[in-house]
Amino acid sequence: MKTTIETWSEEQQKLMTRRSLFGATAAGVGGIALNRLLANETVSNSPLDIHRSTGSGGIPGLPHFAPKAKRVIYLFQSGGPSHVDLFDGKSFLDEHHGSNLPDSVRGGQRLTGMTARQSNFPVVSSMWGGKRCGDHGTWIGNPIPHIQGIANDMTIVRSMWTEAINHDPGVTYINTGSQQMGHASMGAWLSYGLGRENENFPAYMVLLSQGTGKNPGQPLFSRLWGSGYLPSSHQGVMLRPGANPVLYLQNPPGVSADARRRLLDTLGDLNRQQAQSAGDPETLARIEAYEMAYRMQTSVPELTDFSDEPESTFELYGEESRRPGTFAANCLMARRMAQRGVRFIQLFHRGWDQHISIKSQLPRQCQDVDQASAALVKDLKRLGMLEDTLVIWGGEFGRTVYSQGELGASTSGRDHHGRCFSLWMAGGGVKSGYDYGQTDDYAYNIAENPVHIRDLNATILHLLGIDHERFTFKFRGLNQRLTGVEEAHVVNDIIA
Numbered sequence: 001m002k003t004t005i006e007t008w009s010e011e012q013q014k015l016m017t018r019r020s021l022f023g024a025t026a027a028g029v030g031g032i033a034l035n036r037l038l039a040n041e042t043v044s045n046s047p048l049d050i051h052r053s054t055g056s057g058g059i060p061g062l063p064h065f066a067p068k069a070k071r072v073i074y075l076f077q078s079g080g081p082s083h084v085d086l087f088d089g090k091s092f093l094d095e096h097h098g099s100n101l102p103d104s105v106r107g108g109q110r111l112t113g114m115t116a117r118q119s120n121f122p123v124v125s126s127m128w129g130g131k132r133c134g135d136h137g138t139w140i141g142n143p144i145p146h147i148q149g150i151a152n153d154m155t156i157v158r159s160m161w162t163e164a165i166n167h168d169p170g171v172t173y174i175n176t177g178s179q180q181m182g183h184a185s186m187g188a189w190l191s192y193g194l195g196r197e198n199e200n201f202p203a204y205m206v207l208l209s210q211g212t213g214k215n216p217g218q219p220l221f222s223r224l225w226g227s228g229y230l231p232s233s234h235q236g237v238m239l240r241p242g243a244n245p246v247l248y249l250q251n252p253p254g255v256s257a258d259a260r261r262r263l264l265d266t267l268g269d270l271n272r273q274q275a276q277s278a279g280d281p282e283t284l285a286r287i288e289a290y291e292m293a294y295r296m297q298t299s300v301p302e303l304t305d306f307s308d309e310p311e312s313t314f315e316l317y318g319e320e321s322r323r324p325g326t327f328a329a330n331c332l333m334a335r336r337m338a339q340r341g342v343r344f345i346q347l348f349h350r351g352w353d354q355h356i357s358i359k360s361q362l363p364r365q366c367q368d369v370d371q372a373s374a375a376l377v378k379d380l381k382r383l384g385m386l387e388d389t390l391v392i393w394g395g396e397f398g399r400t401v402y403s404q405g406e407l408g409a410s411t412s413g414r415d416h417h418g419r420c421f422s423l424w425m426a427g428g429g430v431k432s433g434y435d436y437g438q439t440d441d442y443a444y445n446i447a448e449n450p451v452h453i454r455d456l457n458a459t460i461l462h463l464l465g466i467d468h469e470r471f472t473f474k475f476r477g478l479n480q481r482l483t484g485v486e487e488a489h490v491v492n493d494i495i496a
Contacts, residue, residue, distance in 0.1 A: 058195030063465025068429025068495070069390040070197070072190070072460065073334050073345045075373055076392075078171060079218050079352030080421070082399035082414055084443050085362060086141040087422035088158050089126035092441040093401065097125040101402045105442050112165055114355060114404060115415040121402035123442065124414070127359060136433050143366035146374035147393075147424075152433040153377055153386070154424045155494045159437020159446045162397055162418040162453050167218045167353070170396035170418065174453045175224050177482045184228030184473070186457060187344035189482045190464065191234035192227075193471055197341030200299035204344045205337055206236040207330040210351060213365025217350025225346060229475040232282060236346065239333070241325030245304050246296060257297075303336055316379060318371040328372035335379050338389055352395055355404055358413040377426045386427035390463055394423025401443050420446045423456075429463045431496045454488035462490045 084093070101121040115121070130141040134151030142148075164170035169179040176183040184192070187204035196203040206225045210217060225236030239245040272284075306313075306322075306329075313332065314321050320328035327349045334345045349369060354361045373393055380386040398421025399414035406412055420439045426432075438448040458468040461482065468488060472479035 058193050062193045062471070064467045064470060065465050067463065067465030068388070069427070069463045070388040071338055071341075071343050071345070072390045072392065072428070072464070073338060073376065074186075074347070074392045075331070075369070075376075075394075076171075076175075076346060076348050077352050077369070077395040078220060078348050078350045079167065079214065079354075080170075080395045080397045080399055080416055081352045081365075082354065082358070082362060083158070083417075083420070083422040084124070084399060084401050084414070085126050085128060086144060086366070087139070087156055087424070088420075088439055088443045089130045089139050089141060090441060090443060093123060093125035093443065096123050096442075098407060099123050101442060101444070105440065105444050107445070109419060110165060112416050115400070115402075118404075121400075122407040123401055124403045124407065124412075128363070134433050136435065138433075138435050143363050144370040144373075146370045150374045150377050150426065153381065153426045154432070155426070155430045155434045155436060156422060156424045157436045157451055157456075157491075157494065158420070158422045158439055159449050160394070160398075160421045160423055160451050160453065160456065161446060162421075164397065165416050165418050167396065167416075168221075170416075171218075171220070171224060174396050174456075176228065177454065177457060177484045181223055182228055183480070184230045184234070184482070185223075185225050185236065186460070186482060187225055187236050187346055188227040188230050188234040189461075189471070190344045192230045192473070193466060194343060194464065197343055198299075200295045201303075201337070201340055201342050202237040202296075203342065204234065204236040204346070205342050206238040207333060207345075207347045208238065209325060209327040209330050209347065209349045209368075211327065211349055211365045211368045213351035213361040213368070214353045215351060218353055220348050220350065224348070229480065230473060231284070233284075236344075239300070239304070241329070245300055250297065299340075303340065304333070306332065313379075317375040320368075321372060327369050328375075331372040331376045335376060335383075338380070338385060339383070354399065355413040355415065356411050359410060361413075380427060388428060390428025390430070390460065391426045392423065392460070393425070395421070397421050417444070419444065425494070429496055430494050434494065436491070436494050449493070451491055452488070454483045454486060455491055458483050458488040459491045459494070463495070 099122065101123055106121070126141060128142045130139050131148065132138065133140045133148045136151075138151055138156060140148045140151060162170060162173060164173045164179055172181065173179045175185050187206075191203035194203070204225065208220065222238070225238065227233075227235035237246065244250075309332070317332050318328045320326040321332045323329055327347065330347050334347060337345045351361075351365050351368070354365075377386065377391055380389050380391070397416055397418040400417045402414075404413045404415045420443065436449060437446065437451060439445060440447045461468045461471060468481060468483045468490075472481050474480070478485075
């Protein structure tokens with residue numbers, strides 16, 4: 001018969017205390033005597049106690065060096081925004097509009113099943129044009145005029161790339177560092193490593209919205225903000241729009257706050273005893289979840305109540321910011337979270353998958369996000385928070401320069417394109433009014449300074465004071481990292 005120790009996982013065995021060891025072996029020989037001898041033993045500095053004590057403060061030794069950013073607001077545009085129409089327009093494309101994309105440019109790259117069988121690949125220039133913006137004259141598309149207005153605050157990276165060409169692997173890859181499911185999300189990594197700034201809120205909070213471009217957009221799964229192999233207390237907490245932003249948070253009828261407190265205290269004692277005897281860190285994560293839910297009973301209603309915002313706030317973010325669940329309302333909520341010390345705030349906005357009807361879908365989708373995205377940057381700057389808040393805006397990949405479907409048809413669109421795409425960042429230690437990386441004349445391949453999504457994630461960690469190579473978690477015999485096992489580089493050129 002296998003002993004209790006043999007059936008424990010590797011992680012549980014690593015967290016085993018002396019008491020746990022003797023408790024497990026007690027099932028074999030002399031158990032009763034050993035348990036009585038150890039009954040009054042005080043266990044100090046056990047791995048489980050350390051795990052519990054660092055639940056809010058992160059792990060020892062982090063940050064590795066002085067951070068430039070204290071927090072991140074990630075405006076994730078799910079579906080793949082068209083870099084050709086928004087950030088990477090070229091006069092060359094205007095001159096070659098309608099011509100077939102040369103085979104030498106495509107270079108035998110993998111295409112999705114949606115356009116692989118097309119007989120030709122007609123080039124489509126930026127459909128709405130753009131203009132030179134900011135003191136440095138960077139090109140930004142006309143569908144996002146408010147974002148054009150904050151060009152002096154942004155770094156635009158035009159040379160992003162990824163191997164993923166389909167949505168789920170692409171979104172999973174950029175958010176967790178792997179195309180495979182089961183890995184920890186970026187926000188969970190930061191919660192685990194740096195902990196919380198405010199005891200009343202999780203370190204990682206998530207907001208979802210659906211755009212008016214493609215509706216419904218590509219599905220988003222909770223594993224995208226999950227903790228993977230990290231303790232589950234570090235997974236993202238999603239707020240829902242409306243009167244009940246977190247399910248099952250409120251006490252049931254007839255249960256007072258004092259009664260709930262007594263229940264949690266008793267349950268916590270029982271769970272701690274179980275954690276010491278079983279060596280399972282998830283038991284401690286369960287305690288932390290109960291305690292956080294208790295504190296959020298008062299903190300979340302105050303967070304989601306916009307009645308204390310002046311009228312000027314809604315004028316800045318736009319009328320949609322009054323409507324819960326919209327991207328604009330979520331941007332305002334993100335600012336309020338940042339003010340309350342939430343470390344990693346992620347907005348997922350669906351609807352950017354313009355395979356068809358891009359002429360009608362893309363302008364609507366841009367209108368959803370344009371004013372509020374710019375307003376968030378302006379608001380943080382007004383409050384003196386932009387310098388230590390890193391704002392990121394981008395999706396999992398870009399769109400093809402060639403037409404999906406008949407050129408010029410109202411039903412035509414652009415396919416997925418991962419070999420180059422654009423995103424922008426503001427605040428949090430990145431340069432202001434700066435462009436990085438270039439694509440070729442067709443906005444199809446990278447011509448200068450490629451930035452893989454691993455490099456992006458390494459740079460985000462660096463801005464938060466973390467060396468990505470030293471930030472690991474042992475799982476299945478490997479030192480897991482957000483940046484994976486392949487080479488990744490911090491993009492120092494974009495750091496102020």
